[in-house]
Amino acid sequence: MNFWDKISSLDRRWIYLLVAIAVILPLIFPADFPVRITPEATQLYEAIEALPDSSVVLLTFDYYPSSTAETEPMSFAALHQLFRKDCRVFTMTTIPLGGPSIAERVTRTVAQEYGKQYGIDFVNLGYKANYVAVLKGMGTSIEAIYPTDNSGTPLAQLPMMQNIRNYKDVSFIFAVADNAIVEYWISIVNAQYGTPIGAGVTAVSAPKYYSFVSSGQMTGLLGGMKGAAEYEQLVSKPAIAMKGMGIQSLIHLLIIGLVLVGNIGYFFGKKKGTRGISV
């Protein structure tokens, strides 16, 4: 076994250690990195900026707690921009596990900063099962699908919701999601009711949505933590996603380095057949 064979068969625990170091180092020694903003993020930001003040915006929390590192900063940044513009925001989720709680916590945190009142400036509709029917049904009547908000208060008792009957009364939908629900927002809501939709999604699902942005079915796109960092920069509220750029940079560079070393070992080593290896 030559040197490169040894490199190729490196114990995976060394790789885990390197990953741990790459995550921990930027936390101990934080550094600011300039984040270049993509045209898709700018498009989303400008679309919201172009809305008249006090417009009604639907912000969705279609993500599980597992992906909050990527998606939650987008929700925070979106609320900063929306409340700064005095938009009236109602939130909902198609995720039963945690969706309503995350929406409640995030919205109330930002609302407090801007002195917004529940029922007047923002409302949390919560979760309803069977998302296709929910998305379609809200096109006719939001109240028929959500007779009450997340706390059980009838929508008729919430001043903000009295003039919001269906999608015709909604100026913009900002979907933050970690799953394929954005496709349904596009195919059911944008295609059938014409409501403009912008989305923030996880990095792994972002490539799919470039075609929708290009066709005009989506108004802007944020992809992963980088997208969240871009949006934080756009709304001038640098927060957790901007801080995460150091960690993500090191991890990406580490993985690229590992791939390169692995391939050099593969070409210069004697053992070429490495099938069925454990990761």
Place this chain on the structure above:
Amino acid sequence: MRTTVPVIIAFLSGIVMIVSFFFNPDRTILGQIESEVLVWVTIVGGFTLLLGVVSITRVNFRSVRLQKEGWFFNLLTLISIFVMAIPSILPVSWSPLFGDREGSIYDWLFTNVDSIMMQTMFGLLAFYIASAAYRAFRARNAEATILLLTAVLVMLWRVPMGEAFLRLFSDDLPQWINSYVMNGANMSVQRGIIIGAALGAASMSLRILLGIERTYMGKG
């Protein structure tokens, strides 16, 4: 009878949804029927969640009762379900610890246990991805080499340090990746997949409406 009735229900429900698309829900009976059907669907959806809880309880309870291998984990699943569910169902008027609002038992468990565990499981992916990339991502042939080079470019482009590195070669390189890789090659492939999947979904829906596809009833 057990097959015919579900097929008739599926056919009528589907036809109502298709035809009503062309009518104003406020002005036509068909549109109003559509609205009503959609409300029913959300109610049925709620019951399917309950059905899921009943099913998972039955399966896990049987494993615990028969003390099958790993029964302890089945017991933990059962305890977790009921410790989370029961306090959230009980009315808030009985105690502020009930319900699912901030300060409730459910909220505490969700924030401090459930949410953290889900984030941890997701975070562990970074370790496995790094190890898998090191061992399996090999430039074995031309296609794999193109994939590898594209992946490296996109990974560099998606982070500030990588983008700064790309700018050493050309200031336009990050923009080039956005235009030609993400909005070029990636987009054309994704469009093909999306159109193909949509056509497949449309043909499958038609098969269900016409009663040709019956696997959803457990029939071949």
